[in-house]
Amino acid sequence: MVKIPKLIRWLLWTGLIFLVLFTLMRLGLFILSDQQSYGLSTLGGTFFLGLRYDLRMISIVLIPMLILGSIPALHPFSSTRGKKVWMAILGVVTLFVLFFFSVDFAHYAYLEQRLNASVLNYLQDARISMNMVWQSYPIIRMVLGVLLVAVLLIWILHRSHRMVSKQPFTGTSRSRIISFIVFFLAGGFFIFGRFNQYPLRWSDAFAQGSDYKAYLALNPFESFFNTLKFRHSTYDEKKVKELAPVIGSYFNFTPSDNPLLFTRTGAPHTGAITSKPNIVLVICESFSAYKSSMFGNPLKTTPFFDSLCRQGIFFDRCFTPTYGTARGVWATITGIPDVEMPKTASRNPAAVDQHTIINDFTGYEKFYFLGGSTSWANIRGVLTNNINGLHLYEQEDFKAPKIDVWGISDKNLFLESNKILAQQQKPFFAIIQTADNHRPYTIPEEDLSAFKKVEAPADSLRKYGFESLAEMNAFRYTDFGYQQFIEAARKEKYFNNTIFVFIGDHGIPGNADALFPHSWTAQRLTSMHVPLLFYAPGLLAPQRVHTISSQTDVLPTIAGLCDIKYTNSTLGKDLLDSTTKGFAFIFDPDYSMTGVVKGDYLYRKQLGAKKEELVSIVNNDAVPNDAAHAAIAHEMQVLTDALYETARFMLLNNKKK
Structure with a gap:
């Protein structure tokens, strides 16, 4: 021990x-919590995660003490x-730590949630909030307790310094350098949190399948x-209530006495399949419609x-609410457009x-297969x-080798998943x-023996949506x-009683003028237009449907097909219900724009500047500046506001039962 420098010994x-x-x-x-029924013996993994x-x-x-203290x-x-x-610094840090823990205990006692940045919102009504705190908690005793424990800890830190200062250092300059490097690397590893491509994230706490375990693991x-950047993620409750009847009219339900309650029961429709079919839902990376053969x-x-x-x-007229894989996965699984800015809802x-209709498939085994890691975007x-009861398979669970940053190849992902199913x-x-x-395609x-790459002229690639041969061949490889x-x-035996559903996670922005009206390129609809297919030979009769649809509609439609009675509390609708209205909400976080695709038009507006536009999606004709089209624009504007405000509300209020 005496060969380790005093600074590092004291830091230890x-x-x-x-x-x-x-x-x-x-x-x-x-x-102090009410969840002691778990027992310490069942929480070993939770405490170990908390240790990390x-x-x-x-x-x-x-680490800063190591670097600066070496001066x-x-x-x-x-x-x-x-x-x-x-x-002095350690005294401040000690008080800061104890203050955070004391507020955290009070926060958990009040809301059964660990301290998060939403507590800062109380500062907007600081006087009322302080009076509530003063009347609810023994503030004086808490402050005295914090100060008393702080004094004790600072005394212990002083004692440890005095103890180390009395010990000799018998090492050499070489051992000093080695000790510095080892401590620095160990500290860096603890900050990163794991031997993996991705660091330890807050969402790993929720991978334990229990909110209580997650809260216990977190500090x-x-x-x-981690919630600080989301503290302004909120909603306008007054607007949500005012626009609730609009949501009800477009989703075919009558709002209850509580206009903030959007829960309704979905039922099977005519032609539902009663054989409890299996479901295989494929979320297809960057499956841009205009780049594919179907269009x-x-x-x-x-x-x-x-x-x-x-x-x-x-x-053939399906749209993702917005651009990005994390947002696409979110919308598909929850039924809510991800309108979080600037980050994604999965990171909040x-x-x-979140409630998901998947849990209404009682008696079903649940699987999620990804060739890489679900640490990406905190999706785990x-x-x-x-x-409930999810069997999660990631890169390390497959036999196939990793081929790039995204894990194993899609072909091997499909084949290994098929064997498990x-x-x-x-x-x-x-x-x-x-x-x-x-990328990297x-x-x-x-x-390469079974899949043959092809060549194409550069002008043809550009004309039909591809920036390179590598991109086109990667698209063909899908x-x-x-x-x-x-x-x-x-x-396999399961095939004949299985519905395969394919949907793109998002499209790719690009020039689609050779295939679609110019608005699809100019207003970036290409980044959200994706194929949606329900494939089940022998169970479903073929048809091409032109109804405007959304990623959020996938789960209600699957449930309706499968004779499942389900709870729908989000912005998805059953596309095969004859009463369903066709429209799709869109949101562009890059340009802060929100809108709706409905009928022959796209309406969108900027959230800040309030600039709005109405363009045709069926031809290149300018929209007439007349009363009829002004009425169309107004109707779509109201629907846009209703969907946006309700989505903001639902992101924070769609909790599972």
């Missing part, structure tokens, strides 16, 4: 003191001034600072999928608790916290999320993956 003691404090606070939360979060916070304090003028053992500076710093692209990129569309129920700890917490004895609801149709060497999957599935 300091880290241990704070780690004991953090652990005692977590144990205190466990003792605590080590991150402690390392964030210790002679600030060294806590060779400089009297350095000692005073660090004791107030992790929960507060007449002459590059013939997706001939196999085109053949499936001719055999199933194909919706306050929105992690959304999945495991909200889908073929073994199931109960009905299942499976989601497969692809990734290959994305990797096509595995093992597939079609190859779909073919390999369906051909393998056809050989």
Whole structure:
């Protein structure tokens, strides 16, 4: 020990003191909560995860102390001034830590949630909030307690400094350098949190499948600072109430006496399948409609999928609410457009608790297959916290090798998923999320004999939506993956009683003038227009449907097809219900624009500047400036406002039962 520099020895003691404090606070939360039925023996993993979060916070304090304390003028053992500076800083840190924990305990006692940044909203009514706090909590005793514990901790830190200062240092300059590097790297590892491509995230706490376990694992710093950037994520309750009748009229229900209650019961429709069919929902990476064969692209990129569309129920005017994979997965699984800005809803700890219609498929096994990691965009917490009994398969769960940053190839993802599904004895609801149709556009060497790359002139590529041959061949490779999957599935017993649903997570912005009216390019509809297919030979009669539809409609439509009575509390609708109205909400976070695609028009407006426009989506004609079209624009503006305000409300109020 004497060969380790005094600075590092003291930092180790300091880290241990704070780690004991953090652990005692977590144990205190466990003792004071009403969830002790779990028992400490069942919470080992939760406490270990909490230890990792605590080590991150402690390392964030210790690493700057290591770097700055190594400067002679600030060294806590060779400089009297350095000692005073660090004791003062540690005193402030101690008070800060104890203050956070005390507020966290009060916050949890009041709301059964760990401290988050929404508490800052109370500062807008500071006088009322302080009076409430003063009347609700023993403030004087709490402050005295914090000060007393702070004095004790500062005394212990002083004692540890005095103990280390009396110990000799017998090491060399070489051992000093090695100790510095080892401590720095260890601290860096604790901050990152794991040996993985992705760091430890707050959402990993919710992957335990229990809100209580998640809250117990987190510390107030992790929960507060991760929600800080979302503290303005809110909604205008008055507007939501005023616009509730608009939502009811478009979603075919009458709002209750509580206009903030949007829950309604969905029922099977005529022609529902009563054989408890399996569901395989494929979320297709960057499956942009105008680049595919179904919409007449002459590059013939997706001939196999085109053949499936001719055999199933194909919706050719489907839109994702917005652009981005995380937002697309969110909308599909929750039924709510992700209108979070600037980050995504999946990254917002306050929105992690969501109801999903998937849970209404009682008696079904639930699966989610992804060739990479669900740590991406914090999506793991959304999945495991909200889908009951989910079997989650990621890169490390498959035999196939990783080919790039996105994990294993889509072909291998499909084939390995098929093998797992073929073994199931109960009905299942499976989601497969692809990734290959994305930079770096990797096509595995093992597939180059069966999948043939093609050449195309540069001008043809640009004209029909592709920026390079690599992009086009990657798009074609997705079609190859779909073919390999369906051909393998056809050989399995589950195939004949399975509905395969394919939908793009989002489109790709680009020039689609050769295939669509100019508005699709100019207003970036290409980034949200995706194929939606329900494929089940023998169960569903083929038809091509022109009804305007949305990603949020996928789960209600699946449930309606499967003779499932379900609870719908979001902005999705059953597309095969004869009373359904066709429209799709769109949201562009990059330009702060929101709008609706409905009938022959796209309406959209800027949230800040309030600039609005109405354009045709069926031709290049200018929209007439007359009373009839002014009325259309007004109707779509009201619907846009209703959908946007309600989506903001639902993101924070669609909690699972």
